[in-house]
Amino acid sequence: MNSKTSFINRLLNQRLLLLMSVPFVIHIILFRYVPVFGWVMAFQNYKPNRPMLDQQWVGFEQFTNLFGDYQFLYALRNTLAMSAIKLVMGTIFAVLVAIMVNETKRGPFKRTVQTISYLPHFISWVVAANLVLEFLAPNGLFNDILTGIGIVDERVLWMGKPELFWWIIGWSHVWKTCGFGAIIYLAAMTGIDPQLYEAADMDGAGRLRRIWHITLPGIKPVFVILLIMNIGQLLEAGFEQQFLLKNGLVQDYAEVFTIYILRYGLQMYRYSYAAAAGIFKSVVSILLLFTANRISKKLGEETLM
Amino acid sequence: MKGNVYDHIFDTVKILFLLFIVAATLLPFINILAISLNDPMDTMKGGIGLLPRYFTWINYSDIFKNSIIIRATINSILRTAIAGLLHTFCTAMVAYTLTRSKFLLRIPIAMIYIFTMYIDGGLIPTFFLYRALGLVNSFHVYWIPGLTSAWNLLVIRTYIKGLPESLIESAQMEGANEFYIFMRIILPLSMPVLATIILFTAVWHWNYWWDTFIFNSSDLELTTLQYELMKKIQSANASFSGSSISDAFSMAKTQVGGSTVTPKSLRAAMTIIVSIPIIMVYPFLQRYFVHGLTIGGVKE
Numbered sequence: 150m151n152s153k154t155s156f157i158n159r160l161l162n163q164r165l166l167l168l169m170s171v172p173f174v175i176h177i178i179l180f181r182y183v184p185v186f187g188w189v190m191a192f193q194n195y196k197p198n199r200p201m202l203d204q205q206w207v208g209f210e211q212f213t214n215l216f217g218d219y220q221f222l223y224a225l226r227n228t229l230a231m232s233a234i235k236l237v238m239g240t241i242f243a244v245l246v247a248i249m250v251n252e253t254k255r256g257p258f259k260r261t262v263q264t265i266s267y268l269p270h271f272i273s274w275v276v277a278a279n280l281v282l283e284f285l286a287p288n289g290l291f292n293d294i295l296t297g298i299g300i301v302d303e304r305v306l307w308m309g310k311p312e313l314f315w316w317i318i319g320w321s322h323v324w325k326t327c328g329f330g331a332i333i334y335l336a337a338m339t340g341i342d343p344q345l346y347e348a349a350d351m352d353g354a355g356r357l358r359r360i361w362h363i364t365l366p367g368i369k370p371v372f373v374i375l376l377i378m379n380i381g382q383l384l385e386a387g388f389e390q391q392f393l394l395k396n397g398l399v400q401d402y403a404e405v406f407t408i409y410i411l412r413y414g415l416q417m418y419r420y421s422y423a424a425a426a427g428i429f430k431s432v433v434s435i436l437l438l439f440t441a442n443r444i445s446k447k448l449g450e451e452t453l454m
Numbered sequence: 455m456k457g458n459v460y461d462h463i464f465d466t467v468k469i470l471f472l473l474f475i476v477a478a479t480l481l482p483f484i485n486i487l488a489i490s491l492n493d494p495m496d497t498m499k500g501g502i503g504l505l506p507r508y509f510t511w512i513n514y515s516d517i518f519k520n521s522i523i524i525r526a527t528i529n530s531i532l533r534t535a536i537a538g539l540l541h542t543f544c545t546a547m548v549a550y551t552l553t554r555s556k557f558l559l560r561i562p563i564a565m566i567y568i569f570t571m572y573i574d575g576g577l578i579p580t581f582f583l584y585r586a587l588g589l590v591n592s593f594h595v596y597w598i599p600g601l602t603s604a605w606n607l608l609v610i611r612t613y614i615k616g617l618p619e620s621l622i623e624s625a626q627m628e629g630a631n632e633f634y635i636f637m638r639i640i641l642p643l644s645m646p647v648l649a650t651i652i653l654f655t656a657v658w659h660w661n662y663w664w665d666t667f668i669f670n671s672s673d674l675e676l677t678t679l680q681y682e683l684m685k686k687i688q689s690a691n692a693s694f695s696g697s698s699i700s701d702a703f704s705m706a707k708t709q710v711g712g713s714t715v716t717p718k719s720l721r722a723a724m725t726i727i728v729s730i731p732i733i734m735v736y737p738f739l740q741r742y743f744v745h746g747l748t749i750g751g752v753k754e
Contacts, residue, residue: 156558159558160558160559163556163557163558165631165632165633166551166554166557166559166632167559168633169547169548169550169551169632169633169636170547170548170551170552170559170563171559173544173547173548173601173602174548174563174566176601176602177566177567177570177602178566179583180583180599181570181573181574181575182570182573182575183575183583184574184575184576184579184580184582184583185573185574185575185579186575186579187575187576187578187579187580187582187583188575188576188579190578190579245471246472246475249468249471249472250472252464252468253468253472258472261476262472262475262476264740265475265476265479265480266475266476266479267740268479268733268736269479271657271661271732271736271739272661272729272732273660273661273662273663273680273728274661275661275663275680275683275684275687275728276680276683276725276728276729278687279486279683279687279721279722279725280482280483280485280486280725281482282687282690282691283482283485283486283489283718283721283722284481284482284485287500288498288499288500288501289485289500290481290482290485290502290503293500293501293503308691324478324479324482327475328475328479355460355461355464356460356461356464357460357464389664393684393687393688393691394691395691396691396692397692407577410576410577410578411577411668414577414578414581415577415578415581415668420578420582423577423578424576424578424579427576427577427578427579428576430576431574431576
């Protein structure tokens, strides 16, 4: 009893600290935790204008409908395919840029390369999407270059080819992220003991051998952590790109989860159904994260937790 | 000496690779700049590379005759400034309270923030909440939901923890209260990290269009620049659906009534306008983000 009153007294003495933080804590609870309770919607047949707990409960019906919808399965396939392409190509290019920059001596060339390669990270996907669309347009620069050097005879409608859409997403991702993505690997590389390189030099190792035996092992911990985190994002990442670049011709290859949820939820008013799709996405993401983490631990590598 | 030959080959490949990255990054930007400065009807013929063929400002002057674009520009600037400054101030204030080791709610508040990095209510419940709070079709949706964030909180807290404790103690001796200490001592001393957070938040808000799209799309008065550009891209994409190349050509010519400006040239000019502020703050950002990212790397 005594300790309780003294706790409250001490808290009252800190009322300024309370005033400076508690309103924002209430704010963050309202905006980040309250929506999580909306998940119950997925187990109901939600109709607006009725209190949350007064709705008709339907159990897992929304989820069974979800798995029976071929468009949902398309969205699942497309999301996984594009995320995988982006993950693999994005990582390869970020590491490649980091190695090449790391192997370059300090100077104007190095600085210029870095400054320019970071830039696309800071522009919006809206701007980037327009750059991509203009670049790949029938009378755009890419077709000019290809016809100019004779790789293709006729101008190609690149954005109208469904089989290419995943790769256009992949390459535009590389274009926008590889420079900035290299920073974290570069930071890891500066942490490598220079004596290792000197010792390798003494043993007569060439540039490639030093990269293979010193640089790459040196960035492995960062690489593994980023990989685990990215695997957890496989179902989340990058709807903006698909949303901005898709068109009617490539629809079946372009639809991803967020667009699917948006279409069913806010445009067709199937709130419960869309909420179920959202839950599926979150749960699978968490499972992927834990699985990647578990595998990494088994292999004796870095882990997130 | 065999290694030396390989080293030379490696150096050549390396420089070619880096030059390729630079060229591939810049070409689309230069190309769209050229298109935006070229005569719109002439652009339709294609073949605009890195320089305009018939130079003109008409695409730009046309944009600023449009009252919706003016409105969108004002909204974008307002949201960027208001959200950037308020977010940084509020996040710094909470971060400061979490550095006071005697503060009894320090740990629970930190936990509440950290969990938000991993949980997400999803689009539909979030939409319902915002509607219930009257944030739909309102300018407030641009700054209220993101008043504070866990990520920046951790970054600022780390920085404040690095400041000398004795400054706070001596201020307290002289009778300063916590709020006074925060405003007069901590804020000025934290300027390097706060400037970084302001810049990053501002860039984020300048680039963001999803909230305009989801919550404010039915009120043109609340539109933003990125959203207007996004709408122009969407209508260009929609024209794809039936489409042959010649369709795209003829559609483009007819869209803007009375003027010779075509959607393609207008989009190009808008893309440049939307990018200019980013390119202007970019040199300031660059000084900080390597350091900022390494803090992030450790935490993540």
